[in-house]
Amino acid sequence: MQLTSVTYTSLARANLPQAELETIQELSRAQNRAADITGLLVFNGTHFLQVVEGPERAIQGLIDRLRQDPRHSGFEIRDQRKVVSRSFPDWQMELIQVAPSLFEAREAIVDCLPDTVSDVIHMRLLRMTELISTISFQN
Numbered sequence: 001m002q003l004t005s006v007t008y009t010s011l012a013r014a015n016l017p018q019a020e021l022e023t024i025q026e027l028s029r030a031q032n033r034a035a036d037i038t039g040l041l042v043f044n045g046t047h048f049l050q051v052v053e054g055p056e057r058a059i060q061g062l063i064d065r066l067r068q069d070p071r072h073s074g075f076e077i078r079d080q081r082k083v084v085s086r087s088f089p090d091w092q093m094e095l096i097q098v099a100p101s102l103f104e105a106r107e108a109i110v111d112c113l114p115d116t117v118s119d120v121i122h123m124r125l126l127r128m129t130e131l132i133s134t135i136s137f138q139n
Ligand SMILES: Cc1cc2nc3c(=O)[nH]c(=O)nc-3n(C[C@H](O)[C@H](O)[C@H](O)COP(=O)(O)O)c2cc1C
Pocket: 024, 027, 028, 029, 031, 032, 041, 048, 050, 052, 062, 065, 066, 067, 069, 071, 072, 093
């Protein structure tokens, strides 16, 4: 089956409480399970980096909702591609909270990525981790 994979970055609303992050993760897991979406959500204290993968129509619906979600802004798609298999088949939505520093963030992400992650998504994730770490550092 052909699937769509989208990687985006965004800026979290200032001082987003931990409880709100947990709410996002719980709701995402339930809704993604129902919509056959899987993926990964990285939060470094100021920015989100998310990869979502699934049937094209479900992903498009999610992107539309994400664009309107006031808990983040500056939503920017960094990669969109058709894939034949999932990079995160067992993750309804895994939340990885990382340090603002690039070095620590990269280590934390690489440590928990499953073997199923394709090379291209792996590379994209590391590039985007670098991007959100650099922006956070500048702010
Ligand atoms: C950073 C971030 C990541 C999110 N990830 C997902 C997700 O993977 N799946 C999902 O259904 N909703 C996710 N949401 C929540 C959606 O933006 C939206 O609030 C939710 O899908 C409910 O939309 P509705 O109230 O219009 O049904 C996320 C929100 C944020 C801020």
